[in-house]
Amino acid sequence: MTLNEMKPGGACRIRRLLAGNKLGQRLLDMGIYPGLQVRVIRNAPLEDPMELELGGYFISLRHEEARFVEVEPR
Amino acid sequence: MRTSRKRLVALVGQPNCGKSTLFNALTGASQHVANYPGVTVDKMTGWYKHDGARVKVVDLPGTYSLTSFSPEERVSRDFILHERPSAVVNVADASNLIRCLYLTFQLIEMNIPLILNLNMMDVAEKRGIKIDAGRLADRLGIRVFPTSMKSGRGKAALVEAIAALSGEVEPAKGARIDYGKMEPFLRKIREKLTSETTLGENYPVRWLAIKLMEGDAEAQRLVEENHPAPAVFLESVAQNWAVFTAHSDEMPEIHIANRRYQTAGEIAASSIEPPSMAARPLSDTIDRFVCHRVLGPAILIGVIWLLYYLSIVQGYRLTGLTWPLLAGLRDLVEGAAPAPGFIDIPLMRSFALWFVDSINALLNYIPIFFILFSCIAILEDSGYMPRMAFIMDRVFNRFGLHGQSTLPMVLGGIYVGGCAVPGVMACKGIPDERSRLATILVIPLLNCLAKVPLYVLLINLYFAAHAAWAMFFISTISLLLVLPIAKILTLTVLKDKETAPFVMEMPPYHLPTLRGVLGPAVERVWLFLRKISTIVAAVAVVLFALLQFPGLSSERTDHYRNQKEAALESFFKGIRGTPYAQDLQDEERIMDLILYGDAYRNARMKASGQGAMESLAEEFKRRDPLYFQIVQPGGDRDARQVNRAFKELHQTRRELLQTMRKERIDNSLLGWLGKRLEPFTRAAGFNWRINVALLSALAAKESSVATLGALYEQEESGETLEQRMAREEGELTSLHALALMLFMVLYPPCLAAGIAVKIQAGALKWMLFSMIYPMALGLGVASLVYSGGKTLRLSGLEAMFAFYGLALAFTVLMGLFKNKTHYE
Numbered sequence: 017m018t019l020n021e022m023k024p025g026g027a028c029r030i031r032r033l034l035a036g037n038k039l040g041q042r043l044l045d046m047g048i049y050p051g052l053q054v055r056v057i058r059n060a061p062l063e064d065p066m067e068l069e070l071g072g073y074f075i076s077l078r079h080e081e082a083r084f085v086e087v088e089p090r
Numbered sequence: 091m092r093t094s095r096k097r098l099v100a101l102v103g104q105p106n107c108g109k110s111t112l113f114n115a116l117t118g119a120s121q122h123v124a125n126y127p128g129v130t131v132d133k134m135t136g137w138y139k140h141d142g143a144r145v146k147v148v149d150l151p152g153t154y155s156l157t158s159f160s161p162e163e164r165v166s167r168d169f170i171l172h173e174r175p176s177a178v179v180n181v182a183d184a185s186n187l188i189r190c191l192y193l194t195f196q197l198i199e200m201n202i203p204l205i206l207n208l209n210m211m212d213v214a215e216k217r218g219i220k221i222d223a224g225r226l227a228d229r230l231g232i233r234v235f236p237t238s239m240k241s242g243r244g245k246a247a248l249v250e251a252i253a254a255l256s257g258e259v260e261p262a263k264g265a266r267i268d269y270g271k272m273e274p275f276l277r278k279i280r281e282k283l284t285s286e287t288t289l290g291e292n293y294p295v296r297w298l299a300i301k302l303m304e305g306d307a308e309a310q311r312l313v314e315e316n317h318p319a320p321a322v323f324l325e326s327v328a329q330n331w332a333v334f335t336a337h338s339d340e341m342p343e344i345h346i347a348n349r350r351y352q353t354a355g356e357i358a359a360s361s362i363e364p365p366s367m368a369a370r371p372l373s374d375t376i377d378r379f380v381c382h383r384v385l386g387p388a389i390l391i392g393v394i395w396l397l398y399y400l401s402i403v404q405g406y407r408l409t410g411l412t413w414p415l416l417a418g419l420r421d422l423v424e425g426a427a428p429a430p431g432f433i434d435i436p437l438m439r440s441f442a443l444w445f446v447d448s449i450n451a452l453l454n455y456i457p458i459f460f461i462l463f464s465c466i467a468i469l470e471d472s473g474y475m476p477r478m479a480f481i482m483d484r485v486f487n488r489f490g491l492h493g494q495s496t497l498p499m500v501l502g503g504i505y506v507g508g509c510a511v512p513g514v515m516a517c518k519g520i521p522d523e524r525s526r527l528a529t530i531l532v533i534p535l536l537n538c539l540a541k542v543p544l545y546v547l548l549i550n551l552y553f554a555a556h557a558a559w560a561m562f563f564i565s566t567i568s569l570l571l572v573l574p575i576a577k578i579l580t581l582t583v584l585k586d587k588e589t590a591p592f593v594m595e596m597p598p599y600h601l602p603t604l605r606g607v608l609g610p611a612v613e614r615v616w617l618f619l620r621k622i623s624t625i626v627a628a629v630a631v632v633l634f635a636l637l638q639f640p641g642l643s644s645e646r647t648d649h650y651r652n653q654k655e656a657a658l659e660s661f662f663k664g665i666r667g668t669p670y671a672q673d674l675q676d677e678e679r680i681m682d683l684i685l686y687g688d689a690y691r692n693a694r695m696k697a698s699g700q701g702a703m704e705s706l707a708e709e710f711k712r713r714d715p716l717y718f719q720i721v722q723p724g725g726d727r728d729a730r731q732v733n734r735a736f737k738e739l740h741q742t743r744r745e746l747l748q749t750m751r752k753e754r755i756d757n758s759l760l761g762w763l764g765k766r767l768e769p770f771t772r773a774a775g776f777n778w779r780i781n782v783a784l785l786s787a788l789a790a791k792e793s794s795v796a797t798l799g800a801l802y803e804q805e806e807s808g809e810t811l812e813q814r815m816a817r818e819e820g821e822l823t824s825l826h827a828l829a830l831m832l833f834m835v836l837y838p839p840c841l842a843a844g845i846a847v848k849i850q851a852g853a854l855k856w857m858l859f860s861m862i863y864p865m866a867l868g869l870g871v872a873s874l875v876y877s878g879g880k881t882l883r884l885s886g887l888e889a890m891f892a893f894y895g896l897a898l899a900f901t902v903l904m905g906l907f908k909n910k911t912h913y914e
Contacts, residue, residue, distance in 0.1 A: 033344055037305075038159060039591045044347035045155035046593045047189040051352075057374070061386045062484035065493075067377075067596060072217075073186055074374070074596035076480050078487070081591050 017089065020066070020082035022056045028087040029053055035084035046075055048085065097145040097256050098173065102166060103181035104193055105152035106597040108209040110134075111239040112181055113149040114605065116249070123613045131165050140253055148175070154189075156196045158308040160521060160590070167308070170202055171293070176256035179248070181207045184214035184221060184236065187362060191354035192347070194230065198264035201294035203255045204232050207248060212238040220363035229357045231265040267353050271338060272345055275303060275330045282323065287316050302327045303334070304343040373598040377477070386481050393474065394500050397465050402507050402539070405458030412457055416450045432681055433654050433746050441634055448630035449623065452842055455509070456615060462501065462512045463611035469497070470610075471602035475519070476594055483592060488905045489573040490580030492525035493592065499572075502533035505565050507542065510534045510843035515618065517850050524587035528580050530851050531860050532572045534839035537565060540791035541834050552827035556887055563890050568835050570897040574904040575867070583859075618846075625845050636760045637786070642753060650750055657742040664735030668728040673716060684740060686710075686717045760785055774833065774872035775826040775880075784833070791840050824886025829876035832893070836868035 022028055030052045033040045047070055048054075057067040057074065065078045099116075103109040113121070117136030124133045134149035150169055151162035158164050170178060180197050182190035187208075197204055208214075208221060227234040233251055237244030255261060269276060279299040284290050289298060289312065301309035314320040334342050379385050423446045428436040469475045475497065483493025491499075495517075502513030513533040520526035545564050553560035642650070658677065665671045674680055690710050697706050711718045720736055723729035755761050764782035771781055838861040839847060848857040879889035 037341075037343070040341065040344050041155070041157060041159065041304075041347065042591045042593050044344065044351070045157070045192070046595065047154075047192070048593075049348055049351040051355075057377075058381060060381065060480050060484060061383045062481075064484045064487075065480060065592060067381065067480065069374075071188070073189070073598075074377075075593060076476070076596055077591070077593045078483070081593065 017087060018083050019054070019056075019068075019085035019087050020079040022066075022082075022087065022089065024056050024058045024066075026089060027053065027055045028089045030085060031088050032086040033084060034086055039081060039084055043077075043081075043085065047073070048075070053090075054087065096176075097143055097253075098175040098177075099145055099147045099252055099256075100170060100173070100175040100178045101147065101149045101181055102170070102178060102193070102197060103152060104154050104183070104190060105595060107152070107181050107183040107186075107190065108239060109149060109152060109181040110606070112179070112207065112209060112237070113147060114609075115239045115242065115245055117147050123610075123617060126161075126165050131161050133165075138249075140249055143253075145252070145256075148173075153193070155193060156200075157304065158306055164308065170197075170200060176203065177205060177252045178202050179205050179207050179252065181209050184208040184211050185217055185219055187221070188351070188354045188358050191230075191357065192350050195267055195350045195353065198230070198232065199267070199294065199297040199300060201263065201297065203258065203261040204264060205248070205251055205255060206230065206232055206234045208234060208236040209239055211236045211243070212240065222361045225361040226357065229265060229361060231262055233262070267349055269300070269346060269349050272303065272334060272342065272349075275334050276300060279303070279327060279330060282326065283313075286318070286323065287313070289313070289316050300346060303331060304346055305331070371598055373473070376599055377596070380474070380477050381480060386477075390478060390481055390496075393469075393478075394504075397462075397469075397500065398505075398507070401458055401462040401465055401501075401512075402509075405461045406539075408457035408461070409454055413454065416453055420446050420450060429681070429685065432658075432677060432684075432743060433650055433750065435747070437638070440638070444634045445627070445630055448626060448633075452623070452626050453619075455511070455842075456619075458509065459512060459615050459618065460611055462509075463614045464607050466497065466501075466512075466516060467607040467610045468602045471600060471606045473597045473599045476596050479594060480596065486525075487592075488908075489577045490525065490528050490584075491573075491576050492520050492522050492529065493594075494520045495525060495529040498529050498533055499536065502536040503538050504536060504569055507539045508536055509538050509540075510536065510839050511618075511846045514839075514843060514846040514850050515614070522588075522590040522592070524580055524584045524589045527584050527587060527851055527856065528576045530847055531579055531856070531863075532576045534843050534847070534860060535568055535572050535575065535836055535864060537568045537835065538791070538840075538843075540840065541837065544791070544834050545831055548827040548831055552822075552824035552886055559887070560890065563894055564831055564835065567832070567894060567897060570894075570901045571835065571871075574897075574901050577904045577907070626841055629841050633760075633786070633788075636763075637755055637758050639759060640757065642750065642757065646753065650746060653746060654743075657739055657746070661735050661739040664738070665732045668732055670716070670720065670728065670732045674732075680739070683717055683720065683736065684743065686714060687721050687736070687740065690718075690721055755782065771869065771872075773877045774869055775822075775829050775876035776833075776872070780830065784837075787837065788841070791834075791837060825876055825879045825884065825889055826886075828879070828886045828889055828893075829872040832875055833868040833872040836864045836871060838862070838864045838868075 018034070019028070019030075030048060030050050032050055033043055033048070035043070043049075048068075052070055055069045057069050059066050060076075063079075065076045066082060067074060067076045101109050101113055113134060113136065117138050120138070121134060121136030124135070126133050131151050135146065136149075137144055137146045139145070148169065150166040153160070153163045153166050156163055156167045158167065169175075178197065180190075180194050182194065194204075194206055206226075208223065208226075211221075214221065221236065223234045223236050233255070235244060235248045235251055237248055239245065276296065276299045279302055280295050283295050283298060289295065293312065298309055298312065302313070310324060313323060317323050331342055334345075338345065340348065380389055420443070423442050427439040427442040430436065430439060469478070475494075478496045479493030481493075482496040486492055486495050498513045498516040498520075500508070500513075501516055502508045502510050510533050513536070514530050517526050517530045517533070520529060545561075549557050549560045549564075658680070661680070662671070662675075665674060674683065690706075693706055693710070694703065697703055707718075707722065710721075719726065719729045720732050723733040761778070761782055764778040764785060767781045767785075768776075768778050771777075776784070838844075844857050844861060847860045848854055851857070851860075875889055875893055878884075879886075879892075884892065
């Protein structure tokens with residue numbers, strides 16, 4: 017499944033980035049890489065974007081971008 | 091030779107890693123901000139003394155990586171590559187090491203004299219993280235210094251290390267990342283680079299090879315400039331790229347980044363003891379309220395209200411205190427300028443005063459800006475800014491804007507009373523170029539304070555019975571225009587601009603420090619003033635000329651001379667027979683008296699309290715007892731007679747000056763232009779006077795009302811501008827007024843805002859565009875409302891509701907469209 021399908025409170029492991037180029041690079045630069053454990057914290061008050069915790073720090077990204085992150089829920 | 095080079099230290103690090111704290115700790119008060127040429131990225135430089143040598147420190151913009159995607163990354167990378175600092179300090183957040191090492195590896199590959207500074211050790215220790223700095227240094231092959239800059243721990247050792255590194259001829263090379271299955275490809279590119287080009291003399295070849303496999307545009311440009319046959323070479327790179335992609339599951343750039351993270355993970359695992367238990371930081375607890383479904387937006391509104399209240403409301407109150415200073419400056423210039431004649435005002439004098447007034451109008455904003463910039467710095471420093479973007483992104487994204495457009499739009503005046511200048515200036519941080527430009531371009535359409543006087547004038551005149559509705563209309567309509575316009579801009583002119591994914595860090599909350607708030611606020615105000623003052627001055631000159639020339643014909647001048655003579659004649663007649671007549675025989679003396687009278691009146695207006703009045707009277711009596719007797723006749727009958735004649739003369743002179751001024755404007759180039767524009771503005775219902783008023787508002791919107799004041803002359807004293815306009819423009823209706831107000835909503839940015847657009851958008855063409863498109867749009871909307879309303883025989887109020895409905899429907903419609911984003 018992909019990251020955008022995760023519900024708040026859910027934890028998962030990142031399996032693969034489906035986007036190359038700018039988005040993929042940006043996700044990697046911000047610390048989203050395969051093997052990482054991720055927890056979905058919450059959605060924004062209007063549902064989008066979403067907030068994630070990645071081992072001690074917090075990132076927000078839009079659902080349309082989260083679609084490009086393949087995850088495996090735990 | 092490295093030793094003979096001047097000492098230059100560059101600080102590199104990811105955002106929120108404590109880089110500015112280190113910079114401040116190193117440089118103390120000796121710092122300054124500038125912009126990197128051509129990009130809107132701050133350049134902080136400072137210096138310190140060590141062992142008698144001056145060390146220059148450059149704080150590079152915070153970046154997560156060193157690709158060439160964002161201006162920050164390009165600036166940082168170019169600086170390191172081309173300025174060749176004698177030491178580069180990589181500042182890392184000790185509590186977040188893996189991600190920081192990702193950047194460290196990119197720096198190591200650039201083959202530069204590098205030190206890793208583990209900052210914020212106190213935070214890491216508090217969270218139970220133990221770092222073996224020695225082991226880390228061994229694994230990385232570079233020196234590692236743990237510090238905690240808030241308390242100054244480790245600073246001395248770091249400074250020594252920087253000095254030592256700057257003196258080294260051949261600094262340590264650092265560990266090498268094994269890119270696994272990509273290594274053969276890298277080797278091939280390296281060999282070709284070394285044998286076919288001389289790039290190896292100036293750039294690390296392995297780094298260049300990696301960049302080429304990443305598909306980095308700047309690296310390709312370097313090859314194009316330095317290779318005899320770049321096309322063939324780049325083709326071979328592309329082949330390598332394709333072969334790698336075909337044979338592995340990953341895109342090369344993803345593979346490279348992945349390897350960096352894996353190596354970072356391995357190194358971290360060997361030298362870090364992770365926290366014994368996952369601490370739930372305080373920030374997360376705060377976010378449960380701040381980003382809450384209901385509380386979040388409520389808090390956001392509260393913060394916006396507070397921002398408004400502090401900067402706009404209290405800022406304006408503060409200008410009440412600073413204004414006397416500026417008025418004093420004006421008085422000073424007035425005193426130094428050539429004295430006015432009875433009706434001949436020396437050109438130098440009117441120019442000097444016009445100039446001071448223009449500059450003062452700008453300086454008057456300083457208290458507001460200062461408070462505003464301080465508030466922004468607090469929001470930035472505390473970490474609330476990204477939360478604001480998080481909450482609002484969904485709404486703004488629909489219209490091609492960005493979550494981070496929230497603050498700029500608030501400052502620009504989402505309701506009535508913002509200011510486009512700080513709004514545009516606050517667009518700096520928006521990473522997505524398309525959204526940033528869209529935000530910059532629409533902010534001037536919001537309701538800034540300077541638009542308000544005209545609204546108030548017209549509402550009082552034409553919508554007095556429905557003032558509340560009209561005010562609500564005007565304060566909300568701008569948002570209904572801005573959102574769809576932003577959308578249209580992003581779908582058209584900005585279509586091809588780069589967009590960036592919205593991947594944003596939500597940093598932990600910090601208590602803002604006094605230094606972290608006041609420093610940037612002062613710097614920004616200063617930067618703004620320096621950049622803006624020259625241009626405002628230049629345009630003030632141009633506008634002055636446009637309003638002044640060609641001036642009055644000699645016939646008309648003669649006409650006014652005659653009127654003056656007549657006035658003087660009647661004054662002489664009025665004072666004949668009094669003992670004062672002898673002293674007031676020539677024009678020069680009378681002019682003297684007029685200036686004396688004005689000075690006394692002005693001084694009286696400023697003085698308050700019985701005692702002050704009395705001492706003022708004493709002072710003026712001492713200055714000239716005779717004049718004082720005339721100005722303040724008391725019981726003396728003769729003096730009262732002269733006083734009456736003098737008052738009449740004074741009044742006549744004022745009227746003459748005003749009439750002349752009006753005629754001069756009518757005849758001026760700007761007046762000519764206003765008449766010329768009449769055919770184009772007829773559909774909108776504007777006559778040439780309104781055109782002139784609108785044109786003069788180009789420099790500053792406040793002028794619209796002032797110019798109208800000059801054009802609609804006063805016939806009886808005490809008549810308000812409303813009454814005058816109503817009398818002289820009998821044919822104007824509420825429909826005209828509505829069209830005029832809507833034109834004002836869409837009015838082009840004032841000069842200061844225009845400059846801000848140039849600074850933030852980075853090009854003159856955007857400034858010109860931001861001036862022209864609202865003008866066209868405004869004329870279109872005004873024409874639609876006026877001509878449409880007239881055809882349908884709508885009253886101003888009916889047209890107002892009709893237009894509001896249209897705008898609302900259009901906004902909703904535009905919001906339904908989704909902007910397409912392509913991610914491959």
